[in-house]
Amino acid sequence: MTTLDPAHLTLAPKVLLHDHLDGGLRPATVLELAHEVGYDGLPVDDAAGLGRWFREAADSGSLERYLETFTHTVAVMQTVDALERVARECVEDLADDNVVYAEVRYAPEQHLEAGLTLDEVVEAVLRGFADGERIAADRGKTIIVRCLVTAMRHAARSREIAELAVRYRDRGVVGFDIAGAEAGHPPTRHLDAFEYMRANCAPFTIHAGEAFGLPSIHEAIGFCGTDRLGHGVRVFDDIELPDGVDLAAHSFTGAKLGLIANIVRDKRIPLELCPSSNVQTGAVTSLAEHPFNVLARLRFRVTVNTDNRLMGDTTMSKEFGLLADQFGYGWADFERFTVNAMKSAFIHFDERLAVIDDVIKPGYAVLLGSG
Ligand SMILES: O=c1[nH]cnc2c1ncn2[C@H]1C[C@H](O)[C@@H](CO)O1
Numbered sequence: 001m002t003t004l005d006p007a008h009l010t011l012a013p014k015v016l017l018h019d020h021l022d023g024g025l026r027p028a029t030v031l032e033l034a035h036e037v038g039y040d041g042l043p044v045d046d047a048a049g050l051g052r053w054f055r056e057a058a059d060s061g062s063l064e065r066y067l068e069t070f071t072h073t074v075a076v077m078q079t080v081d082a083l084e085r086v087a088r089e090c091v092e093d094l095a096d097d098n099v100v101y102a103e104v105r106y107a108p109e110q111h112l113e114a115g116l117t118l119d120e121v122v123e124a125v126l127r128g129f130a131d132g133e134r135i136a137a138d139r140g141k142t143i144i145v146r147c148l149v150t151a152m153r154h155a156a157r158s159r160e161i162a163e164l165a166v167r168y169r170d171r172g173v174v175g176f177d178i179a180g181a182e183a184g185h186p187p188t189r190h191l192d193a194f195e196y197m198r199a200n201c202a203p204f205t206i207h208a209g210e211a212f213g214l215p216s217i218h219e220a221i222g223f224c225g226t227d228r229l230g231h232g233v234r235v236f237d238d239i240e241l242p243d244g245v246d247l248a249a250h251s252f253t254g255a256k257l258g259l260i261a262n263i264v265r266d267k268r269i270p271l272e273l274c275p276s277s278n279v280q281t282g283a284v285t286s287l288a289e290h291p292f293n294v295l296a297r298l299r300f301r302v303t304v305n306t307d308n309r310l311m312g313d314t315t316m317s318k319e320f321g322l323l324a325d326q327f328g329y330g331w332a333d334f335e336r337f338t339v340n341a342m343k344s345a346f347i348h349f350d351e352r353l354a355v356i357d358d359v360i361k362p363g364y365a366v367l368l369g370s371g
């Protein structure tokens with residue numbers, strides 16, 4: 001069996017469902033764009049130092065302070081050229097990490113400061129993704145990137161953004177999301193947007209159960225009817241484990257699930273777990289305390305995600321590496337998480353199946369030493 005060293009982790013095919021476009025810029029690109037557009041608010045003026053600054057500033061243990069770092073990335077993403085470039089580089093970086101399918105999200109309403117319309121923002125990003133896919137293909141990497149449009153939960157444009165998602169659904173936008181500070185902004189504030197999505201048979205995910213606990217997950221499922229949970233990590237609050245159990249154990253017999261935990265598992269609601277980000281925002285106190293392994297072993301539909309590659313100084317390979325070190329996972333585990341993610345994607349069933357059968361399974365067969 002091939003070992004799980006960083007080079008082999010990079011080779012493994014990966015699927016990414018939860019990655020923010022404005023949380024994944026290259027530090028050098030932030031600097032160059034700031035220079036081009038005359039943004040003078042950056043705290044550091046060299047690429048390595050700026051990368052470190054984002055990581056450290058986001059390491060606050062508070063979602064609110066974590067979110068403040070986005071002021072700088074959003075400030076430099078206000079023109080068609082900048083949006084195209086950031087989207088193109090995002091695809092190139094994911095392809096370099098052997099991500100084979102990704103859904104990348106951002107909030108179009110945050111990119112209107114220089115006069116662009118919502119449609120112009122979406123079209124620029126979609127062009128950037130398509131360019132990135134072509135560049136990756138020229139380098140021998142096949143990657144499919146689709147878009148989720150996010151509404152900010154403290155704002156009041158969610159219905160408009162849901163309409164945008166539906167308007168662009170045949171052109172690369174595959175779903176809708178809400179993000180931003182969770183406490184004080186429950187998902188039910190945006191019920192009309194979710195109802196609009198459901199009425200149009202269009203899928204959505206909701207950031208829930210990150211900074212706020214079970215009530216948020218309950219609302220997202222019971223009232224809003226979400227198809228997936230962004231993070232959802234606090235579903236763990238509804239699971240009672242026998243005293244003294246090791247969170248890295250292989251089985252959790254005797255675990256007792258409450259109503260919310262059961263419904264998440266019964267309905268196979270995918271959890272978009274983001275290990276590093278969950279530690280940075282204080283959703284969990286440390287990776288060792290992360291319920292990823294408990295949820296995986298209890299057969300929840302867990303998926304591995306980056307959330308924000310810039311703020312976390314992370315990649316999918318790094319997240320896999322952290323989980324392997326913490327919980328002792330091997331290739332068969334990562335294949336399962338990757339298939340879980342692909343099954344949960346917002347593209348059509350036949351398209352999901354093609355990636356699983358033609359790309360993921362053959363890729364892991366090689367790593368497992370049997371193909
Ligand atoms: O982990 C997160 N939780 C809530 N909101 C988030 C998270 N990561 C990024 N965001 C916000 C900040 C971005 O500006 C916005 C759209 O991508 O989504």
Ligand SMILES: [Zn+2]
Pocket residue numbers: 018020179207230307
């Ligand atoms: Zn997120």
